[in-house]
Amino acid sequence: DGGITQSPKYLFRxxxxxxxxxxxxxxxxxxxxxxxxxxGQGLRLIYYSQIVNDFQKGDIAEGYSVSxxxxxxxxxxxxxxQKNPTAFYLCASSxxxxxxRIYNEQFFGPGTRLTVL
Amino acid sequence: QKxxxxxxxxxxxxxxxxxxxxxxYSNSAFQYFMxxxxxxxxxxxxxxxxxxxxxxxxxxxxxxxxxxxxxxxxFIRDSQPSDSATYLCxxxxxxxxxxxxxxxxxxxxxx
Numbered sequence: 453d454g455g456i457t458q459s460p461k462y463l464f465r466x467x468x469x470x471x472x473x474x475x476x477x478x479x480x481x482x483x484x485x486x487x488x489x490x491x492g493q494g495l496r497l498i499y500y501s502q503i504v505n506d507f508q509k510g511d512i513a514e515g516y517s518v519s520x521x522x523x524x525x526x527x528x529x530x531x532x533x534q535k536n537p538t539a540f541y542l543c544a545s546s547x548x549x550x551x552x553r554i555y556n557e558q559f560f561g562p563g564t565r566l567t568v569l
Numbered sequence: 570q571k572x573x574x575x576x577x578x579x580x581x582x583x584x585x586x587x588x589x590x591x592x593x594y595s596n597s598a599f600q601y602f603m604x605x606x607x608x609x610x611x612x613x614x615x616x617x618x619x620x621x622x623x624x625x626x627x628x629x630x631x632x633x634x635x636x637x638x639x640x641x642x643x644f645i646r647d648s649q650p651s652d653s654a655t656y657l658c659x660x661x662x663x664x665x666x667x668x669x670x671x672x673x674x675x676x677x678x679x680x
Contacts, residue, residue: 494670502665556601556661559615
């Protein structure tokens with residue numbers, strides 16, 4: 453069954469702690485993305501990776517870090533430097549460049565809801 | 570000016586109505602246009618994908634792109650209560666893979 457999985461579904465964190473959100477895909481996609489969704493704010497891009505071992509900051513990267521050591525995995529760490537981390541976090545992937553065309557349709561995981569206590 | 574503008578609604582219609590959802594965008598380099606449906610507390614699901622101007626139909630859904638006016642639309646015919654969700658438009662283009670999303674329109678279809 454192809455798709456994107458995110459874990460955990462719900463996550464609670466105490467202030468001052470770092471937490472890591474998992475994102476795995478078995479779609480053989482080159483590109484992966486992390487978004488944050490807050491009520492009334494839409495989707496805001498945190499980080500994205502177009503290929504293994506490479507990633508770029510999105511619009512709101514401060515207080516977050518990522519790694520892309522494997523094609524299928526793109527974990528996101530929410531650090532204690534992130535001032536307001538309570539949000540719904542969404543991971544997505546897209547095929548990327550294939551046959552001379554960019555396939556940028558993004559497919560999303562089910563999301564992780566992070567709450568800071 | 571924001572890159573993608575979308576009326577947040579909320580939009581409430583009776584079952585069976587035709588629904589029109591719209592977005593405008595500012596970047597003329599955008600070539601790819603998508604609509605996503607997001608149910609409450611779930612990840613967005615890709616509904617429609619269009620490249621450049623024109624119409625695309627899939628069942629009760631029609632996506633329309635007018636690049637001359639930088640306007641994209643999603644029409645839902647014979648709307649059903651199960652269509653109640655937030656609808657997000659998204660656009661992209663150029664050499665990077667990023668998409669720019671609208672903030673979403675909350676639709677409720679009443680039985």
